[in-house]
Amino acid sequence: xxxxxxxxxxxxxxxxxxxxxxxxxxxxxxxxxxxxxxxxxxxxxxxxxxxxxxxxxxxxxxxxxxxxxxxxxxxxxxxxxxxxxxxxxxxxxxxxxxxxxxxxxxxxxxxxxxxxxxxxxxxxxxxxxxxxxxxxxxxxxxxxxxxxxxxxxxxxxxxxxxxxxxxxxxxxxxxxxxxxxxxxxxxxxxxxxxxxxxxxxxxxxxxxxxxxxxxxxxxxxxxxxxxxxxxxxxxxxxxxxxxxxxxxxxxxxxxxxxxxxxxxxxxxxxxxxxxxxxxxxxxxxxxxxxxxxxxxxxxxxxxxxxxxxxxxxxxxxxxxxxxxxxxxxxxxxxxxxxxxxxxxxxxxxxxxxxxxxxxxxxxxxxxxxxxxxxxxxxxxxxxxxxxxxxxxxxxxxxxxxxxxxxxxxxxxxxxxxxxxxxxxxxxxxxx
Amino acid sequence: xxxxxxxxxxxxxxxxxxxxxxxxxxxxxxxxxxxxxxxxxxxxxxxxxxxxxxxxxxxxxxxxxxxxxxxxxxxxxxxxxxxxxxxxxxxxxxxxxxxxxxxxxxxxxxxxxxxxxxxxxxxxxxxxxxxxxxxxxxxxxxxxxxxxxxxxxxxxxxxxxxxxxxxxxxxxxxxxxxxxxxxxxxxxxxxxxxxxxxxxxxxxxxxxxxxxxxxxxxxxxxxxxxxxxxxxxxxxxxxxxxxxxxxxxxxxxxxxxxxxxxxxxxxxxxxxxxxxxxxxxxxxxxxxxxxxxxxxxxxxxxxxxxxxxxxxxxxxxxxxxxxxxxxxxxxxxxxxxxxxxxxxxxxxxxxxxxxxxxxxxxxxxxxxxxxxxxxxxxxxxxxxxxxxxxxxxxxxxxxxxxxxxxxxxxxxxxxxxxxxxxxxxxxxxxx
Numbered sequence: 001x002x003x004x005x006x007x008x009x010x011x012x013x014x015x016x017x018x019x020x021x022x023x024x025x026x027x028x029x030x031x032x033x034x035x036x037x038x039x040x041x042x043x044x045x046x047x048x049x050x051x052x053x054x055x056x057x058x059x060x061x062x063x064x065x066x067x068x069x070x071x072x073x074x075x076x077x078x079x080x081x082x083x084x085x086x087x088x089x090x091x092x093x094x095x096x097x098x099x100x101x102x103x104x105x106x107x108x109x110x111x112x113x114x115x116x117x118x119x120x121x122x123x124x125x126x127x128x129x130x131x132x133x134x135x136x137x138x139x140x141x142x143x144x145x146x147x148x149x150x151x152x153x154x155x156x157x158x159x160x161x162x163x164x165x166x167x168x169x170x171x172x173x174x175x176x177x178x179x180x181x182x183x184x185x186x187x188x189x190x191x192x193x194x195x196x197x198x199x200x201x202x203x204x205x206x207x208x209x210x211x212x213x214x215x216x217x218x219x220x221x222x223x224x225x226x227x228x229x230x231x232x233x234x235x236x237x238x239x240x241x242x243x244x245x246x247x248x249x250x251x252x253x254x255x256x257x258x259x260x261x262x263x264x265x266x267x268x269x270x271x272x273x274x275x276x277x278x279x280x281x282x283x284x285x286x287x288x289x290x291x292x293x294x295x296x297x298x299x300x301x302x303x304x305x306x307x308x309x310x311x312x313x314x315x316x317x318x319x320x321x322x323x324x325x326x327x328x329x330x331x332x333x334x335x336x337x338x339x340x341x342x343x344x345x346x347x348x349x350x351x352x353x354x355x356x357x358x359x360x361x362x363x364x365x366x367x368x369x370x371x372x373x374x375x376x377x378x379x380x381x382x383x384x385x386x387x388x389x390x391x392x393x394x395x396x397x398x399x400x401x402x403x404x405x406x407x408x409x410x411x412x413x414x415x416x417x418x419x420x421x422x423x424x425x426x427x428x429x430x431x
Numbered sequence: 432x433x434x435x436x437x438x439x440x441x442x443x444x445x446x447x448x449x450x451x452x453x454x455x456x457x458x459x460x461x462x463x464x465x466x467x468x469x470x471x472x473x474x475x476x477x478x479x480x481x482x483x484x485x486x487x488x489x490x491x492x493x494x495x496x497x498x499x500x501x502x503x504x505x506x507x508x509x510x511x512x513x514x515x516x517x518x519x520x521x522x523x524x525x526x527x528x529x530x531x532x533x534x535x536x537x538x539x540x541x542x543x544x545x546x547x548x549x550x551x552x553x554x555x556x557x558x559x560x561x562x563x564x565x566x567x568x569x570x571x572x573x574x575x576x577x578x579x580x581x582x583x584x585x586x587x588x589x590x591x592x593x594x595x596x597x598x599x600x601x602x603x604x605x606x607x608x609x610x611x612x613x614x615x616x617x618x619x620x621x622x623x624x625x626x627x628x629x630x631x632x633x634x635x636x637x638x639x640x641x642x643x644x645x646x647x648x649x650x651x652x653x654x655x656x657x658x659x660x661x662x663x664x665x666x667x668x669x670x671x672x673x674x675x676x677x678x679x680x681x682x683x684x685x686x687x688x689x690x691x692x693x694x695x696x697x698x699x700x701x702x703x704x705x706x707x708x709x710x711x712x713x714x715x716x717x718x719x720x721x722x723x724x725x726x727x728x729x730x731x732x733x734x735x736x737x738x739x740x741x742x743x744x745x746x747x748x749x750x751x752x753x754x755x756x757x758x759x760x761x762x763x764x765x766x767x768x769x770x771x772x773x774x775x776x777x778x779x780x781x782x783x784x785x786x787x788x789x790x791x792x793x794x795x796x797x798x799x800x801x802x803x804x805x806x807x808x809x810x811x812x813x814x815x816x817x818x819x820x821x822x823x824x825x826x827x828x829x830x831x832x833x834x835x836x837x838x839x840x841x842x843x844x845x846x847x848x849x850x851x852x853x854x855x856x857x858x859x860x861x862x
Contacts, residue, residue, distance in 0.1 A: 267725070339565065
């Protein structure tokens with residue numbers, strides 16, 4: 001992962017080179033704290049030790065029964081689904097088993113997906129650390145019933161990924177199901193480089209060693225200076241820009257295969273840093289497509305954003321055929337890759353010309369090693385940002401209230417929060 | 432489309448009932464201006480006349496040659512693709528022809544998509560008003576070549592949607608291709624209710640009359656008061672909240688089939704209103720999924736946002752099977768629909784409890800008539816917002832610079848903007 005801050009220096013909001021140099025002392029202090037947390041395997045910091053500690057053989061062994069799978073269905077929500085989806089959508093080729101994630105409780109969507117799957121050849125990976133996540137367990141019950149209805153023995157097709165105790169572990173023990181443990185001390189949004197994110201990649205046949213090697217390279221390169229560490233350069237610059245008014249961070253990959261990465265990043269950034277009135281709202285975009293949708297706003301709208309332009313420097317290419325269509329002869333001899341690179345460069349220059357801050361992030365390609373480096377790099381960037389901002393990076397207190405309220409509404413106990421739903425103010429306008 | 436502003440009244444930022452009443456005089460003035468623009472068929476305002484003016488028979492006739500299509504591929508970017516994709520993803524059932532949109536120039540994605548399509552049974556709809564959109568024309572050239580390579584006569588499989596003159600019209604005339612006209616005075620992002628958005632829906636067999644009837648109902652219901660007009664209630668409230676600091680508008684539908692609608696909305700909102708330093712940055716989310724990704728930030732992050740919670744009040748449902756799993760017995764007798772509704776209510780209450788403004792938008796169901804009402808309603812909301820803000824709603828000047836630069840980089844003329852790309856500042860951090 002390479003980071004270029006050039007387009008953030010002289011922008012509005014912007015962070016000057018001098019400011020970055022002053023900030024670098026705080027980066028050194030934060031780095032020491034991160035290293036201490038890693039050494040002690042403290043909650044959250046432990047995620048940054050995964051590349052050296054994850055047991056890849058256990059993962060390969062747990063998925064071995066599913067070598068015949070034509071499809072793999074992850075039943076999990078938030079951090080229990082997004083890491084697997086990110087790797088699958090980035091790495092899967094046309095001949096790999098199709099990967100799906102059931103991460104919503106939309107009844108029609110669930111029904112349609114189950115109708116479309118070859119259930120007898122589908123591996124189901126149910127993922128919930130606590131074993132009580134209501135969306136995941138509800139969906140799993142529906143999937144299990146659909147398998148029974150189709151005459152498929154669900155115990156032959158199910159892998160369980162969960163914590164050391166609880167519902168799902170009991171279920172796995174009772175039916176002797178393949179089982180993977182969610183590692184201790186690793187919040188879901190930081191779990192992509194553990195069994196949670198890697199099981200699907202293993203079923204699809206991707207090179208887990210290369211993913212972890214890319215991440216380990218990045219881990220080994222963490223130093224006490226943002227000028228030597230791309231991940232810290234990204235974390236420190238976004239922190240400094242946020243403090244100067246960039247409350248939105250647009251993540252805009254120029255590769256369709258990285259579209260889900262932007263969703264993964266959005267969870268990492270929002271849930272880790274959105275605290276105490278601080279943080280950045282992630283806006284997911286896709287280059288070059290969203291130049292025709294969002295660029296007008298980025299250039300001329302509110303000055304509350306930084307745009308992260310992400311691209312692979314190498315990718316398979318395709319020539320644009322010669323044409324005699326009027327006004328298009330200049331495309332002759334060009335490729336679609338030339339075109340998307342020209343669009344990337346033009347957008348970067350366009351933002352710079354209007355003084356909108358942008359950060360360029362590049363990876364070598366959309367491959368295992370580069371993905372490992374990118375995912376780990378963004379996790380390290382996020383942890384650094386959290387240290388600089390002084391927030392509680394590894395917790396998510398504000399989602400708990402809503403979870404209790406939903407449970408109360410469904411009759412799961414006497415929950416005062418549920419009553420608040422009924423007491424809400426209303427100003428309804430009907431057609 | 433029903434709108435409830437209750438959760439925006441007593442929030443931070445918030446807009447009180449008194450403020451809305453004061454604003455209503457401006458709404459009346461803006462409504463007069465909108466009506467005058469519609470009467471004169473002025474640029475942009477003409478889009479609000481489409482429900483009464485679109486020629487559905489011409490659309491049905493142009494797509495008649497593709498009755499055998501198993502797939503329909505729209506080649507178009509921005510407003511030339513998003514409307515068709517929104518309708519297809521909302522309305523298509525499992526037995527309808529699959530709809531795809533080629534709206535990016537990622538070479539690998541283009542190649543994989545073409546490899547996966549049954550080209551001899553694919554209808555290609557190439558959409559560009561000017562006939563010179565570089566991404567669209569490049570992709571079309573690649574598609575045409577792929578068809579030739581597969582022994583398919585592309586002139587049998589291609590529908591052209593374009594303006595009154597230019598490249599694509601010449602091509603259609605030369606090869607006697609089915610042809611649809613992009614209506615005058617309608618910017619791409621407002622074209623979903625024209626041939627641009629409706630051709631794919633016609634090929635998929637959806638009820639175009641019902642789409643237009645839903646839109647026409649909304650058009651007929653526009654009045655000079657936000658308290659009588661849901662679309663204006665939405666436009667006025669988001670405008671007032673933006674003026675009070677809500678520079679981000681989260682669009683969060685609770686239905687998988689409306690996920691693309693959120694993208695369509697993001698273009699409409701960003702490109703129309705992102706001007707003069709004003710506007711709102713759209714953030715796309717999906718309920719209930721993103722409660723496990725973004726809700727922490729919405730509750731506890733920067734107070735620069737309003738959350739739009741959108742749901743259908745009716746949808747097909749699916750029971751959650753009974754279970755003896757520990758702690759889940761409270762789900763017994765519930766459905767996935769109950770669960771997603773409980774999550775919706777809990778999120779709304781959770782935001783209200785922490786004083787984050789939210790607007791509830793409801794439609795009867797994800798069907799043709801409701802979609803027509805929703806799409807038209809959001810267009811009218813956007814136009815009203817633009818009037819209140821005094822911006823040039825129907826132009827997109829800030830995207831032109833980048834287009835010229837990209838063209839220059841590819842050798843299409845001597846463009847000073849292209850040189851700026853090379854001259855950019857750099858502060859690169861390598862691993």
